[in-house]
Amino acid sequence: MSHLLSERAAKRTVSSFISGDSVPPPEGYKPHPNTLPLHWGMPNEGFFPVDSIELNIIDYPFQKSLALPVTNASLESLQPTLSASLNESRLTNGHSATTLSVDDSLRKLKINKENSKVVISKYSDNKYIDLAHGLQYSENAGLPQLLKFTEDFIHRVHKPAYEEWSTIITSGAGDGLNKAAEVLLDDGDIILVEEFTFTPFLKNIEQAGGIAVPIKMDLSTEPDKSQGIDLGYLTDLLENWDERIPEYKGKKPKALYTIPTGQNPTGLTQTLEFRKKIYALAEKYDFAIIEDDPYGYLTLPPYQKPQGFVKLDELLTIDEYLKNHLTPSYVTIDTSGRVIRVETFSKLFAPGLRLGFVVAHKKFIKAIDNYAAVVTRQPSGLAQIVLQNTIEQKFGGVDGFINWFLKLRVSYIHRRNVLLNQIYESKAYKDKLIEVIDPRAGMFASLVINFPPGTNVYEKIFLLNWKFSHYGVGVVPGFNLAVDKGNKNVNFFRLTYAPSPNDDLIIEAANRLTNAVSDFFAKNLEF
């Protein structure tokens, strides 16, 4: 697949001024077994002020309040947030924050606080990244221990269909996506993108000189009908490229950018069968696929009426999860090595680490490494220390990490159910003013507005957005995530249940949202 590399990436080389380009060794030369360093300009680790780090790691997300009446509450911030909202909204459960007991909660969850510590020393054996290595300059590709983890992890969850794949650590998905664009696109190269997408990536395309061509999506709200990309549209477009897009006549697309699982902004997920059809098109028309998958591991069953508590008994076994819940990545059907899969630890650990990784053919990984050598350098070693030690010492490696995000998953399921339930029970929903796309993965659900035929959707969507803002709920108009700003017929909003501190505020947000809609329609779509 080298022919898919951008010219820039293909010709980029790396060099080290330490080794340099020198004459060959003379006769009699023998490498010394213990070379003393006057060459590397790096401070000895004795100059680093941090002597050791201790982390306190939780067993469950939101564990301090998980078993308490206010579920999914971030306890330390619960009191002020609740107070603020109490002034203006009815709280659904009517409980008082002052009666909460963290110890009760931990006891119910059978959590032993003694086991929460992760200790990172200046020196340790090779299994864990120590401070002497993690706080030092290190490989642009990532520290070996974390790199090994990502390989083992991918081998377990999304084993590529060919042998010559590899991984590289990035500074988060934003960095990974930019690198993917950079190694594929030259000036004037065309890349296909879903018509609604993670629009910051359009800037990466522009930065690399590429041109984004939007692909129509099917946004049906019927359960499991829509899978995002409109396959018929895409097939026809590729078959009749020169007629369909005369301005790009003769220029075939170099790549497709897709968020196949819990798509941003729509929340849609492609089935494996669907992916096989898209992949067949990639083979036929010889384009690369950039698979962006920031939260696809957070799979969601169809909506169910929520209970007052997060249902910890919904925790899946890993085998069940991998077999029946997780949709296999494009890399699992990638026989040619044309898929660049971009992952991140932002949603599965924390965004502030700024760590992610890319899975792709070794040629692409090498090209990304060469770009990193010039532009980004190594990802933060400190972040790698904390991530790798937590995964290995506390979670317990690959399967432990999966178990951790299966716990996240249960909290996301609960939050999604709470949000959708409140919408489904609203007057606006019962009046058929709105519909929802119930997501199969991730953090986003789309709220579709059933405007009467003939409505100036663009105008009314933004007026309704002001209404939401006036009512005190923040949402994202789908239009803001449209590739083609000429598309003025976008009748949905992106909703997320990820940031809310607790259930009550999701419920209150949904109430504000649906009341605003009812009010808006009652006033004949005026403010």
Add this chain to the structure above:
Amino acid sequence: MSHLLSERAAKRTVSSFISGDSVPPPEGYKPHPNTLPLHWGMPNEGFFPVDSIELNIIDYPFQKSLALPVTNASLESLQPTLSASLNESRLTNGHSATTLSVDDSLRKLKINKENSKVVISKYSDNKYIDLAHGLQYSENAGLPQLLKFTEDFIHRVHKPAYEEWSTIITSGAGDGLNKAAEVLLDDGDIILVEEFTFTPFLKNIEQAGGIAVPIKMDLSTEPDKSQGIDLGYLTDLLENWDERIPEYKGKKPKALYTIPTGQNPTGLTQTLEFRKKIYALAEKYDFAIIEDDPYGYLTLPPYQKPQGFVKLDELLTIDEYLKNHLTPSYVTIDTSGRVIRVETFSKLFAPGLRLGFVVAHKKFIKAIDNYAAVVTRQPSGLAQIVLQNTIEQKFGGVDGFINWFLKLRVSYIHRRNVLLNQIYESKAYKDKLIEVIDPRAGMFASLVINFPPGTNVYEKIFLLNWKFSHYGVGVVPGFNLAVDKGNKNVNFFRLTYAPSPNDDLIIEAANRLTNAVSDFFAKNLEF
């Protein structure tokens, strides 16, 4: 100075799909005092597995062994390293590692271990970055608390000569340098660089489309005579540009890249008077200055014969240091806002943080921020948490940070003295086969080889480099850091005293180095 921005940087804009481009608010709209978030796609901090972090911070670099017979020894690694080298080398002090007592050392230094802890909680007041903010998505420019620190720090140590300056956090100096090149250089733009330089920056120039033109340096080994850039050469070049470089006729340089303090690789430092002359040229010929200063705070007095111990009584007061030791940055004489100063925490804290910052006119900072929004995104929040909390909680703010690196400075002075002393006492030096450039700052000293006139220097330098490698000491041939690979007359090596675990191994390295030279000359410059 907007005219110095690259076209790319000038036209780059940022946008947020959260706010988007919407219609203006309707009459009657009122911003809500407590908007509930269904918009931002960020996980609530309750999803982060890290509940708290404790750091153990040392008071002095190498403190566990600082007062012990083996000075500057990284104690935990002392035993195996010494053993390895004992097999083959005489140790100068003849002491045994087994007699060391860490407690003795700490007692001598009056260090109270109780005060070493820095605790970082999920929530705290605004003074320290807490985990809820630091582990979350955050500003590309850096978290406000750390940003504020860099402003206060620069105000204290290198106050710019104009008002409209600002700072931005970067992912280390490599990132800062790339950003500086990116916002200044378009295709075909010329940038002046010292003829020996930090060559990875040449790749950043290339990436931005720029062309590096080397400036001759004065590499005198007479104390305090040379200041790096050959001012006469530069003045003549600028005055007679079209004649001196006919291939770039009509193209004036857009920028100068310089490492003015403890230059890499030469170790040379420009005085303030010298900087004023260079700055006057920048004003006259209207070019920007990229000032790269990764270790300039580590000022070094002239060589003195070392004692067995690091002399802690050499710790300067901050006022004395700022008044008589630290050479003011170019920004302190920058009346026009044409200097982009690139700093890093790599040498003053730890490279693995991947944190640094840039000081420049707000127009340049804004352009760098816009580039970050597309390519790099935010620096690691976790690294910012650890750095900011250590500086504020343990060191005690700006002056505390200065006090910390004044301690580093004393260790570097000691190491530099140990290295140079061993070279000065060598047979090779006494035979006048070698000279040394004694640095006034930083981590590098140049070893100059006095080849007989008529020597093929290029050939012999690399043969001698193989000799060093054979003897078991790693150094960097100056040629490897030359901009112009056509320059085959480079007769020096870059030495650094930064990475060695202890004094003894610096001494042993110097012995191997000088013995190799003597041997090489004894064999008539053959292996």
